Amino acid sequence: MSEPPIALNLEGMRSIDSLPILGTTLDILDMEKVRAHIARATENGRAAGPTEPVAYLLHKHGAAETADGIQVTLAGLLCFGRDPQQLIPTAVIDLGHYRGMDPLSYEVVHLEKNIGGTIFDQLARVEAYIWANIHHGMTLAERGFQRVDVHEYPRAVVREISVNMIAHRDYTNFRAASRIQIFRNRIEWISPGGLPPGITVDNLLEEQSSRNRAVMAILYENGFVEAFGQGLNTTVAVLKQEDMAPPRFHDTGASFIVTVYGRPLNIFYGGGTYANLSESQRHILAFLRTRGPLTPRDLVAAFPDRSRRSLQRDLSGLVEAGLIAPMGEGRALRYHVLAPSEAGEDPGRPA
Numbered sequence: 001m002s003e004p005p006i007a008l009n010l011e012g013m014r015s016i017d018s019l020p021i022l023g024t025t026l027d028i029l030d031m032e033k034v035r036a037h038i039a040r041a042t043e044n045g046r047a048a049g050p051t052e053p054v055a056y057l058l059h060k061h062g063a064a065e066t067a068d069g070i071q072v073t074l075a076g077l078l079c080f081g082r083d084p085q086q087l088i089p090t091a092v093i094d095l096g097h098y099r100g101m102d103p104l105s106y107e108v109v110h111l112e113k114n115i116g117g118t119i120f121d122q123l124a125r126v127e128a129y130i131w132a133n134i135h136h137g138m139t140l141a142e143r144g145f146q147r148v149d150v151h152e153y154p155r156a157v158v159r160e161i162s163v164n165m166i167a168h169r170d171y172t173n174f175r176a177a178s179r180i181q182i183f184r185n186r187i188e189w190i191s192p193g194g195l196p197p198g199i200t201v202d203n204l205l206e207e208q209s210s211r212n213r214a215v216m217a218i219l220y221e222n223g224f225v226e227a228f229g230q231g232l233n234t235t236v237a238v239l240k241q242e243d244m245a246p247p248r249f250h251d252t253g254a255s256f257i258v259t260v261y262g263r264p265l266n267i268f269y270g271g272g273t274y275a276n277l278s279e280s281q282r283h284i285l286a287f288l289r290t291r292g293p294l295t296p297r298d299l300v301a302a303f304p305d306r307s308r309r310s311l312q313r314d315l316s317g318l319v320e321a322g323l324i325a326p327m328g329e330g331r332a333l334r335y336h337v338l339a340p341s342e343a344g345e346d347p348g349r350p351a
Contacts, residue, residue, distance in 0.1 A: 016172060017078070017212040018061035020071035021087065026054065026063060028072055028087075033080045033118070034062075041221035048221075061214040074171055075214035078119050085116040090177050090192075092116045093126055093166070097133060097182040109133075114177070119166050119215070123159075123224065126180055130158050133182065135265060152262040153187065156238050161247075161258050163224050164231040165191040168211050168256075176255070184265075185289065189258045194251050201249045205233055235260070243282040245290045261290045264323060264337055277321070280306055281314045285323060285337065293327065293336035 034053040041047040049059040054070070057063035062076030077084050084091050096103060097110040110133070115125050135152040165178050170193020179190040195201070196209045210216050219225045235247055239260070248259040264285060277285070280303070287302055288294060299315070300308055315335060318324045324335050 014061070015211065015213040017074040018064070018214040020064040020066050020073055021077060022068075022071065024072040024077075024087075026057075026070055026072065028082055029057075029062075029076060029080045030082050031080075037080070037218070037222060040223070044221070044223050046221045046223070060217060062218070073214065075212065075218060078171070078215060079218045081118060083116075084118060085114070088171065088174070089114075090174055091171060093122050093178045093180060095126060095129060095180045095182075097129075099184060101183050101185060103181055103183075109182075119219075120222065120224075122166060123162055126162055127159055130162075130180070130182065130187070131155065134262065150263070152265070153260060154238050154242055154244075157235050157247075157260060158187075159224075160231045160235045160238075161189045161260065163219060164258070165189045167215050167219055167225070168196075169193055170211060186259055186261045191256045191258075193255065194253045195256050201251055204249065205236065232258070243279065243286060245286040248290075261286070264289055277317070278314065280310070281318055284311075284314055285318060288324060288335060288337050293334035295331075295334050299335070 031053050034057065038047065038051050038053070038056055042051070050056045054063070057076055057080075058065065058070070060075075061073055062079065063070050064073055072081075074088075077087060078091060081087075092113075093115040095110070095112045095115060096108065098104065098107040099109055100107040110129075112129075115122050117125075130153070137150045162180070165180075169178055169191040173192040176192035178192060179188075181188040181190070193211070195204065196211050199207055199209050216225060225231065232247075232249075235258075239246055244263065245261045248257075250257040250259070284299065284303070287299075291298075291302075294302075296308075296311070296315070299311060300306075303311060306314070315324070319326065319335075323338060325338050326333055326335055328334055
């Protein structure tokens with residue numbers, strides 16, 4: 001498989017996605033998609049610049065004028081191409097759904113490789129699959145009888161991380177696809193290429209660096225991005241607001257991985273159990289979900305603002321609710337989150 005001949009002319013410090021792909025013409029783009037995007041961006045109040053398709057592409061770096069005529073850029077191909085994978089076969093998403101906690105072949109629920117099309121096609125496909133295959137339920141508000149919808153993962157988080165994965169990946173890495181892995185207790189989004197230079201796991205919420213600025217601008221116009229560089233910040237804020245465990249970020253150098261832990265499946269079979277938990281119990285449950293099993297001493301250290309007696313009351317309540325269980329005795333005592341099967345429930349399909 002030959003690598004796409006992307007011109008490496010860095011004149012003007014243009015991002016890699018705004019550089020022309022040698023030998024291409026506008027014929028590989030679907031101009032109806034361009035027109036539909038311009039109309040949507042205008043309706044969203046986010047249109048900027050020309051509204052005629054070719055002029056728009058040149059203005060937004062979806063195409064570039066060269067000595068050989070107008071050529072399509074990586075951004076133009078990814079957003080509006082008739083068949084982007086014909087030129088860049090790895091510009092796809094592989095999706096794996098597993099029953100257990102590890103990516104094992106005998107635990108596969110669904111495996112779909114090479115989800116292609118434009119980045120808009122890909123985002124719609126993976127978001128629809130995730131939303132249809134996670135757990136959804138309802139409970140009652142702590143005060144009153146108002147219905148409260150409860151989802152295993154917040155929809156805003158699913159969308160923000162999926163967009164982040166596809167918008168910031170390194171498309172010059174022609175050996176790897178983006179991947180989403182759904183496990184019993186978490187979802188992992190894996191983006192090829194690792195973090196951009198100067199960005200680390202420690203500073204990525206403060207620093208802003210977009211590897212594919214032209215793609216990001218087009219996503220913004222389409223309404224997929226609310227603010228440049230705020231996707232992961234939004235994810236952290238939403239998870240905190242919903243009393244869920246914070247996301248985990250891991251940069252291997254070859255890829256960047258975001259992991260989000262879902263709500264315990266027990267709450268979708270408990271007839272309102274989750275709504276009856278105190279705020280501190282929800283925090284403890286989320287903490288045990290990602291770190292457990294833990295000793296009482298571990299939990300005291302993790303929640304220093306909570307007295308030992310109050311913490312013990314919280315733990316007793318969670319045990320009575322059937323959400324956690326103790327194991328061992330004395331110094332060996334630890335608490336762990338119960339799986340739905342341990343609590344006598346059937347976790348085989350979403351509620």
